[in-house]
Amino acid sequence: xxxxxxxxxxxxxxxxxxxxxxxxxxxxxxxxxxxxxxxxxxxxxxxxxxxxxxxxxxxxxxxxxxxxxxxxxxxxxxxxxxxxxxxxxxxxxxxxxxxxxxxxxxxxxxxxxxxxxxxxxxxxxxxxxxxxxxxxxxxxxxxxxxxxxxxxxxxxxxxxxxxxxxxxxxxxxxxxxxxxxxxxxxxxxxxxxxxxxxxxxxxxxxxxxxxxxxxxxxxxxxxxxxxxxxxxxxxxxxxxxxxxxxxxxxxxxxxxxxxxxxxxxxxxxxxxxxxxxxxxxxxxxxxxxxxxxxxxxxxxxxxxxxxxxxxxxxxxxxxxxxxxxxxxxxxxxxxxxxxxxxxxxxxxxxxxxxxxxxxxxxxxxxxxxxxxxxxxxxxxxxxxxxxxxxxxxxxxxxxxxxxxxxxxxxxxxxxxxxxxxxxxxxxxxxxxxxxxxxxxxxxxxxxxxxxxxxxxxxxxxxxxxxxxxxxxxxxxxxxxxxxxxxxxxxxxxxxxxxxxxxxxxxxxxxxxxxxxxxxxxxxxxxxxxxxxxxxxxxxxxxxxxxxxxxxxxxxxxxxxxxxxxxxxxxxxxxxxxxxxxxxxxxxxxxxxxxxxxxxxxxxxxxxxxxxxxxxxxxxxxxxxxxxxxxxxxxxxxxxxxx
Amino acid sequence: xxxxxxxxxxxxxxxxxxxxxxxxxxxxxxxxxxxxxxxxxxxxxxxxxxxxxxxxxxxxxxxxxxxxxxxxxxxxxxxxxxxxxxxxxxxxxxxxxxxxxxxxxxxxxxxxxxxxxxxxxxxxxxxxxxxxxxxxxxxxxxxxxxxxxxxxxxxxxxxxxxxxxxxxxxxxxxxxxxxxxxxxxxxxxxxxxxxxxxxxxxxxxxxxxxxxxxxxxxxxxxxxxxxxxxxxxxxxxxxxxxxxxxxxxxxxxxxxxxxxxxxxxxxxxxxxxxxxxxxxxxxxx
Numbered sequence: 001x002x003x004x005x006x007x008x009x010x011x012x013x014x015x016x017x018x019x020x021x022x023x024x025x026x027x028x029x030x031x032x033x034x035x036x037x038x039x040x041x042x043x044x045x046x047x048x049x050x051x052x053x054x055x056x057x058x059x060x061x062x063x064x065x066x067x068x069x070x071x072x073x074x075x076x077x078x079x080x081x082x083x084x085x086x087x088x089x090x091x092x093x094x095x096x097x098x099x100x101x102x103x104x105x106x107x108x109x110x111x112x113x114x115x116x117x118x119x120x121x122x123x124x125x126x127x128x129x130x131x132x133x134x135x136x137x138x139x140x141x142x143x144x145x146x147x148x149x150x151x152x153x154x155x156x157x158x159x160x161x162x163x164x165x166x167x168x169x170x171x172x173x174x175x176x177x178x179x180x181x182x183x184x185x186x187x188x189x190x191x192x193x194x195x196x197x198x199x200x201x202x203x204x205x206x207x208x209x210x211x212x213x214x215x216x217x218x219x220x221x222x223x224x225x226x227x228x229x230x231x232x233x234x235x236x237x238x239x240x241x242x243x244x245x246x247x248x249x250x251x252x253x254x255x256x257x258x259x260x261x262x263x264x265x266x267x268x269x270x271x272x273x274x275x276x277x278x279x280x281x282x283x284x285x286x287x288x289x290x291x292x293x294x295x296x297x298x299x300x301x302x303x304x305x306x307x308x309x310x311x312x313x314x315x316x317x318x319x320x321x322x323x324x325x326x327x328x329x330x331x332x333x334x335x336x337x338x339x340x341x342x343x344x345x346x347x348x349x350x351x352x353x354x355x356x357x358x359x360x361x362x363x364x365x366x367x368x369x370x371x372x373x374x375x376x377x378x379x380x381x382x383x384x385x386x387x388x389x390x391x392x393x394x395x396x397x398x399x400x401x402x403x404x405x406x407x408x409x410x411x412x413x414x415x416x417x418x419x420x421x422x423x424x425x426x427x428x429x430x431x432x433x434x435x436x437x438x439x440x441x442x443x444x445x446x447x448x449x450x451x452x453x454x455x456x457x458x459x460x461x462x463x464x465x466x467x468x469x470x471x472x473x474x475x476x477x478x479x480x481x482x483x484x485x486x487x488x489x490x491x492x493x494x495x496x497x498x499x500x501x502x503x504x505x506x507x508x509x510x511x512x513x514x515x516x517x518x519x520x521x522x523x524x525x526x527x528x529x530x531x532x533x534x535x536x537x538x539x540x541x542x543x544x545x546x547x548x549x550x551x552x553x554x555x556x557x558x559x560x561x562x563x564x565x566x567x568x569x570x571x572x573x574x575x576x577x578x579x580x581x582x583x584x585x586x587x588x589x590x591x592x593x594x595x596x597x598x599x600x601x602x603x604x605x606x607x608x609x610x611x612x613x614x615x616x617x618x619x620x621x622x623x624x625x626x627x628x629x630x631x632x633x634x635x636x637x638x639x640x641x642x
Numbered sequence: 643x644x645x646x647x648x649x650x651x652x653x654x655x656x657x658x659x660x661x662x663x664x665x666x667x668x669x670x671x672x673x674x675x676x677x678x679x680x681x682x683x684x685x686x687x688x689x690x691x692x693x694x695x696x697x698x699x700x701x702x703x704x705x706x707x708x709x710x711x712x713x714x715x716x717x718x719x720x721x722x723x724x725x726x727x728x729x730x731x732x733x734x735x736x737x738x739x740x741x742x743x744x745x746x747x748x749x750x751x752x753x754x755x756x757x758x759x760x761x762x763x764x765x766x767x768x769x770x771x772x773x774x775x776x777x778x779x780x781x782x783x784x785x786x787x788x789x790x791x792x793x794x795x796x797x798x799x800x801x802x803x804x805x806x807x808x809x810x811x812x813x814x815x816x817x818x819x820x821x822x823x824x825x826x827x828x829x830x831x832x833x834x835x836x837x838x839x840x841x842x843x844x845x846x847x848x849x850x851x852x853x854x855x856x857x858x859x860x861x862x863x864x865x866x867x868x869x870x871x872x873x874x875x876x877x878x879x880x881x882x883x884x885x886x887x888x889x890x891x892x893x894x895x896x897x898x899x900x901x902x903x904x905x906x907x908x909x910x911x912x913x914x915x916x917x918x919x920x921x922x923x924x925x926x927x
Contacts, residue, residue: 060827173742271844296897299784303838347695369894371784371836436829448845449830468819485832486822494835496789496878498819641789641835 062481063434063451066443067459068119069097069390070275070431071217071230071316071382076197077124079401080386081132082164086402088388090122090197094204094212096389104389106402114393114515115459119211119433119443121382122197123230126216126247130193131167131184132160141192145183174222178249190244197245198237205236207439214440216245218274220252224342226281229257229274230313230382234444242268253292255301258308273447275380277313279359280321281343284351287359287375289366297366302374310492311378311447314356314454314634316429317400318384318420322634323357326350331539332555333523333601333630337426337456345419360637361527361535364593368529378450378492378636379597380431392457394629395568397427397608407612411623423625427608428457432633434490450492453635458513460633464491464598465507466640468498475509475580491597491636501590504640508542509580510600510633517631518575520545520559520601524583528594539599542583545576561604563628565621568606568614575603590642597637604628677730680723690722753912760911761904766896774899775888781898782891787836788855789879791818793825797871804865804872811862811874818876829870836881846870855880 073080075087086106088096096102099116103109124130134142135152142148155163172180201212215232233240246260254274261272279286291301314322319339327350328334340354341347352358356377363375383390384400391398399405399422408414410423432453435446446452453462463480467488474483484507489495495504512519521544527537541556548557562570585596607629613620620627684707691703710718738744766774775782793811795804807824810816816824822832830845843851847869857863857877864874888895 173746295901296894298781303785303840307841307844347697371787372838445829467822485827488822489832493831494833496791496818496833496835499817639835 060482060485062479063436063446064438065461066118066211066433066435066438067115068117068121068211068213068431068433068443069383069385069429070121070213070215070232070380071123071277071313071384071429072097072120072388072390073124073217073384073386074122074388076130076133076193077217077386078128078131078164078167079125080388082161082168082401082403085160086405087386090124090200090388091203093122093388093390094120094200098204098206098210102389104387104398104405106387106405111389111398113390114396116210117390118209118438119213120390121213121215121230121232122201123215123217123232124197125219126245127219127249128167128181128184129190129216129245129247130196132164134189134193135163135167136160139192141186141189142184147181147184174252181249185247185249187244191241194244195241198240202237205440207437209438211438211440211443213443214240218246218248218257220248220254221343222252222285224344224346225283225285226278226343227252227254227276227285228278229254229276229309231257231272231274232444232447233270233272234441235268235270236440239268239270243270254305255292258304261308271444272308273311273444274309275311275313275382276309277316277382277384278318278321278343279312279354279356280319280339281341282354283342283348284353286353287356287362288353289362297370297374299370299372302366302370302372305374306372306376309377310450311380311452311636312356312359313382313384313429314379315381315426315456316384317425317427319426320456321354321356322379323355324350327352327355327358328537328539331525331537333539333599333632336630336632337428339424357525357527357537360595360597361529361537364527364529364595365533365535367593368533373639376450376639378447378452379454379634380447380452381429381454381456381634382431383429392428392430394427394457394606394608394631395611397422397425400425407615410612411609411618412616423609423612423623425608426456428455428631430455430457430459432459432462434463450636451490453491453633455633456629456631458516458602458631458633460513460516460519460600460602460631461509461511462491462598462600462633462635463507463509464635464638465489466493466495466504466596466638467507468502468504470505470507470582472582474507475582480507480509489638491638494639494641497590497642503584503588503590506542506581506583506585506596506598506638508583508598509578510543510598511578512575512602517570517602517605518545518572518577519579520575520603520630521556522579522581523599523601524585525597525599526585526587526594528589528592530592538587540583540585543579543581545574545579559603561628563604563606565606565610565627566614568611570603570605572603592640593642594640595637596640598633598635600633602631604630680726682719682722682726686726687718687722690725691718694721756911756915757904757908761907764900764904764907766899766903770903771892771896771899772888774902775891775895778895778898779885782895783885784881784883785838786855786883787838787881788842788857788877789833789835789837790854790857790875790877791821791833792828792876793821793874794828794870795865795872796826799826799872801865801867801872804874808862808864808874811876816862816876818878821876825874826871836879846873 072093074090074093075081076090080087088105092102096113097117097120099113101110101112104111135148135155151163151166154166169177169180198214201214205212213232215230218229218231220227243264246257257274265271276286290296320337323334324338325334340350359375363373367373385391386400387398387402389398400420403418404410404416404422409416433443433446434451436442465484465488469487474480477483498504506524508522510519510522522542524540524542529535541550544556550556560574562573607626609625610620610627613623687707688703692698793807839851839855842854850866850868853866854875857875859877859880862874862876865872866875
């Protein structure tokens with residue numbers, strides 16, 4: 001219902017000079033009879049319109065920005081249990097995300113997130129889901145199997161870590177694992193584990209305040225090439241209990257996962273989407289230009305893939321997959337939290353199939369070839385934490401795995417060996433979602449329309465609309481959101497050819513995380529395909545702090561650096577709290593397919609390991625890790641489709 | 643004489659020839675009886691360094707080797723030798739047989755070698771490609787698609803209300819770029835580009851998808867009801883399902899025809915290989 005705040009029509013219309021737009025607004029205004037947020041009935045200005053237009057419909061309030069982590073592992077994931085009882089259980093993981101103080105089992109200390117999350121996907125591995133916990137508990141169904149007894153004995157004799165390794169089955173050849181695990185992967189055992197995941201989600205789901213999206217991780221890793229997908233569904237527990245989380249023991253081919261979605265949707269009504277992650281660890285396989293049989297894409301394949309996979313993780317603890325300096329040599333900021341290797345840690349050559357910017361470009365090329373874009377991907381960020389704690393702050397990073405938590409375990413002579421050493425890991429990965437409500441369906445819909453974006457941790461607020469008729473005053477309007485949806489499409493959307501080959505405007509507003517560092521600049525990353533089918537990319541600096549001037553080559557003088565490497569502190573004496581711009585592509589060609597996404601950079605701040613180094617009395621400049629980090633946000637792209 | 647007879651004895655010739663070959667061979671390639679000498683040359687060091695770094699770039703590693711301190715070089719030599727020693731020990735234990743991963747790798751390599759041998763240099767003629775396309779036209783069929791913009795009126799809006807808005811859209815010749823000014827914000831996209839039936843059905847409902855695919859391009863039409871409310875549709879491009887001309891997909895057809903021929907050749911090579919083996923089954927299997 002109307003709250004009494006009146007929509008300032010004069011203020012809203014002020015920037016709109018086009019007479020036709022005014023008329024159109026008049027047509028819409030009667031729809032705005034009863035706005036939940038800030039609109040109120042307005043007088044009908046034209047009797048004819050008043051008669052024609054619906055008079056009693058609620059108008060659109062603005063969408064709200066929700067923050068969430070789409071990729072949290074609790075100790076119900078076999079590999080998270082590898083650090084024994086150090087990782088949090090599923091309820092602790094939810095309570096932490098909801099803002100409550102919890103105990104971190106690794107140290108017994110009390111920990112609390114700085115700002116509660118609005119939603120979360122617990123994405124425990126579907127493969128042997130909860131197996132460790134079932135064995136630890138001596139679950140009768142599992143203990144009735146010979147594997148269960150064997151693993152239980154191993155836990156008794158050699159501890160939780162040894163048992164977890166055995167349950168991961170690394171000594172069994174990949175192809176033989178499904179058969180090997182047969183007796184513990186019966187539907188009965190899996191249903192019991194899945195129901196427990198669902199029960200925890202239902203206990204913690206508070207629509208309007210905190211949404212526990214039900215999901216899991218499908219962990220296909222052929223030859224240590226990471227093809228993992230986080231899966232989430234829109235439905236509540238009652239429907240989710242009607243299916244089992246599809247695991248790679250059933251198939252390691254993404255085509256089969258999509259087929260499972262299709263069939264399960266037809267059977268139960270549940271909808272799904274899959275978010276590929278860590279393409280940087282896939283040795284070029286994740287966004288390779290062939291299907292699982294090595295065949296080139298068909299239009300059918302591309303349609304299926306883009307339908308089930310609208311968003312990919314661009315950043316998380318195990319590295320950032322936006323691009324690589326070898327692929328984007330002109331991009332000064334391409335070298336961000338890179339980790340180009342196999343899941344096992346073995347270095348690999350840099351290839352296009354491992355990075356999202358290349359995938360977006362290749363998607364345009366494929367669209368030109370077969371008529372459908374297989375990689376029309378929005379960008380999300382997530383932690384992939386295996387401690388159960390979704391932790392993004394550089395100054396309080398709880399780590400990827402719970403093995404090395406204390407400073408002396410992470411750095412210096414006593415550091416613990418690990419494939420994922422926490423000093424190297426990135427303290428980051430969050431998704432901002434522009435949603436109609438905070439509930440399962442609304443968040444799912446936002447992912448499906450790709451109106452989501454990624455950050456490396458800080459809650460940088462980013463809004464992007466592409467369209468026509470924007471004025472500079474729109475950027476300052478308190479109703480920027482409503483104006484944006486009328487004059488354009490939000491991030492994730494597509495612009496069709498405009499009348500007279502006119503160039504679209506990008507209306508961008510970015511604000512810093514209130515508790516964090518200032519912003520350095522806003523960039524637009526453009527990708528396009530020319531008439532010869534060649535892909536191109538270019539990074540434009542479009543808004544920046546201070547009095548800096550663009551150089552002739554489009555670069556910008558450095559913002560500076562206030563980080564003190566003796567105290568791990570910085571000041572907001574440089575940068576800006578808010579940056580906005582109305583930008584039009586100076587090289588726009590109405591005949592070329594293109595995408596545009598926004599990248600917002602913070603001023604330099606100290607990287608997470610620097611805090612540990614200083615605490616241990618180690619000079620951070622002697623370590624082979626960058627001492628500062630340029631935290632950032634990446635919007636989902638908008639596509640231009642002539 | 644006995645000696646002369648011996649000298650004419652073929653067995654003796656054979657033994658002498660064998661001895662000569664042995665002497666010659668040992669001179670060419672001195673044999674290390676113990677197997678405990680590891681000979682290391684510059685090339686061995688370079689191979690080891692590149693293998694360890696997983697980067698293959700001879701120039702860089704040559705320069706790196708030249709600029710190495712004596713200590714580093716000594717460590718490198720030790721690491722290289724250690725790797726060779728471990729390899730020899732593993733061979734002595736016949737680990738290749740015991741370790742399923744190594745076995746798998748060897749099988750994979752052998753399959754690759756046979757496949758390359760059988761199909762490596764294979765070509766297809768223009769006539770082959772054409773014949774392939776003719777036989778596999780279904781594979782290249784383009785499903786129907788539609789590009790459209792729409793104005794959405796959220797339920798409980800009525801059909802009559804939607805018809806009123808349609809009249810305005812038509813009277814004002816509203817373009818796709820202005821569609822956002824009318825009606826409510828839809829929960830998915832404002833614009834859809836070459837969208838397939840499945841996608842439209844998943845966003846709007848199946849009935850809506852059927853209806854919208856029956857529209858013609860160029861003007862505002864509707865109203866059409868979806869799962870969410872009423873819509874006025876501006877179709878910009880409606881593409882009926884079609885089989886493309888050969889020329890449009892010739893490159894793809896060439897790739898596919900070649901892949902098919904290669905696959906067949908590889909399969910034939912595997913079959914030929916199996917011809918040389920017999921499968922003996924355990925009793926009762």
